[in-house]
Each structure stands twice: as C-alpha cells, then as structure tokens.
Amino acid sequence: xxxxxxxxxxxxxxxxxxxxxxxxxxxxxxxxxxxxxxxxxxxxxxxxxxxxxxxxxxxxxxxxxxxxxxxxxxxxxxxxxxxxxxxxxxxxxxxxxxxxxxxxxxxxxxxxxxxxxxxxxxxxxxxxxxxxxxxxxxxxxxxxxxxxxxxxxxxxxxxxxxxxxxxxxxxxxxxxxxxxxxxxxxxxxx
Numbered sequence: 001x002x003x004x005x006x007x008x009x010x011x012x013x014x015x016x017x018x019x020x021x022x023x024x025x026x027x028x029x030x031x032x033x034x035x036x037x038x039x040x041x042x043x044x045x046x047x048x049x050x051x052x053x054x055x056x057x058x059x060x061x062x063x064x065x066x067x068x069x070x071x072x073x074x075x076x077x078x079x080x081x082x083x084x085x086x087x088x089x090x091x092x093x094x095x096x097x098x099x100x101x102x103x104x105x106x107x108x109x110x111x112x113x114x115x116x117x118x119x120x121x122x123x124x125x126x127x128x129x130x131x132x133x134x135x136x137x138x139x140x141x142x143x144x145x146x147x148x149x150x151x152x153x154x155x156x157x158x159x160x161x162x163x164x165x166x167x168x169x170x171x172x173x174x175x176x177x178x179x180x181x182x183x184x185x186x187x188x189x190x
Contacts, residue, residue, distance in 0.1 A: 005042040012038060029062050036074060045081035052078055069098045073111060080118060088118055105142035106180060109135045109152075113173040116159070120166045125159075132159035148179045151187035 012035045019027060032055045039048035052074065059071055076091030092115040099108035112135045119127040132155055139152055155172045158164040171190060179185045 005038050008038045009035065009042065025061060029058060029067065032058060033067075033070060033074070040074070040077055040081065045078065049078045049082060065098065065102060069095055069102070069104075069107070072098070073114075076111075076114065080114075080121075085118060085122055089115065092118065100138070105138045106144070109138045109142075110173070110176060112138065113155075113169065113176065116155075116164075117166060117169045117173070120164065120169055125162055128164060129159045129162075132156040132164075145179070145183040147183075147185065147187055148176055151175055151179070154187075154189065 012031055016028070016031045016035070019031065021028065032051070036048045036052050036055070039045070039051065059067065072091050073095045076088045076095065079085070079088035079091060092111050095111045096108050096115065099105070099111060112131050116128050116131045116135075119125075119131065136149070136152055136156060139149060151172050155164065155169065158168055168189065172187075175185070175187045179187070
C-alpha cells in the first residue's frame, strides 16, 4: 500500500524545497505531515519524531479539526515508537473521541484498532476485549460492507476468547485500511 517509502520521502522533501516556506500554508503543512508519516512508515521513527516536534509552530497556524485529528493520531504513533504507551493511549483516545464527535466512524474504528494493538502490547486483555466490543457498532453505523464487518467480528471473537495476537490485529488493521477503498476485497486469516 505504501509503495516505495524512500522515494516518497525524497519526493516530498524535494517538493517542500521547491515550495519554500512562503508557499500556500495548507500545501506546506500537508507536505510536512506526509513527510513525517512516510518517515514513520519507513521505520525512521526518531527522525519522524524530531521533524514532528520541529513542525509544531507550523501546524499551529492551521486551526482545522481534520488536521488536529491527524496530528493527534500521528502523535500517538510516535509515542508508541518511543515506548510512551501512556501518551499513545491518551492520543488514540482523543482521536477516537474527535472522530466520533465529527461523525467519522471509520477512522474512529481504525484508531480503536491501534488502541487495541497498544493494549495487546501491554498485555491488557480486558481492555482489548472492551475496545473490540465498542468497534462493531461504530463500523455498523458507517454502513461498512459485509466483508469488513466479518473481519471485525473475527477480531472480536479472537479478543473474546483471548486468542488475539498482535500479528492478527495488525492483519485486520491492514485489511480494513485496504478494504476502505476496495469494498470487494475479501478477508481471511493468514
């Protein structure tokens, strides 16, 4: 899904140099955000965290709920990479609250998956089960296709029976990210 991340990083950096700081603010913010995401996905978490911290003044210039949501989610991902599970949990809970408040159910469910994976890493199975139970109504409210709901039910069942692993949760998350744009995509545990 993410293609060649190294090429993406080079391309975004080049674009930001061409744009310069006087360019359209939203383009500039978007470029910096995308660069940080690509660095995270490429496993260059320390570099991503440094860029994210350095860009805070830039991000504060745009007061949009969608940006707040994305930045808070990214803050959670960076916190996970740095081993700050309490910070990640708070960020993911904030994102989920924002998504629900804005009626963005699919993202609320997706960040719930990130939260469940965090809880799995910490061995907090009761919290994993609770989050798994909360996710289905969020997805159902979004009129998500049957295959995605089936994947979520398998996720819930595995959590309920305490058979859910980080690998299985990541598999469901990857599937749901792809299925968002490919509704006919089928799901099966590997």
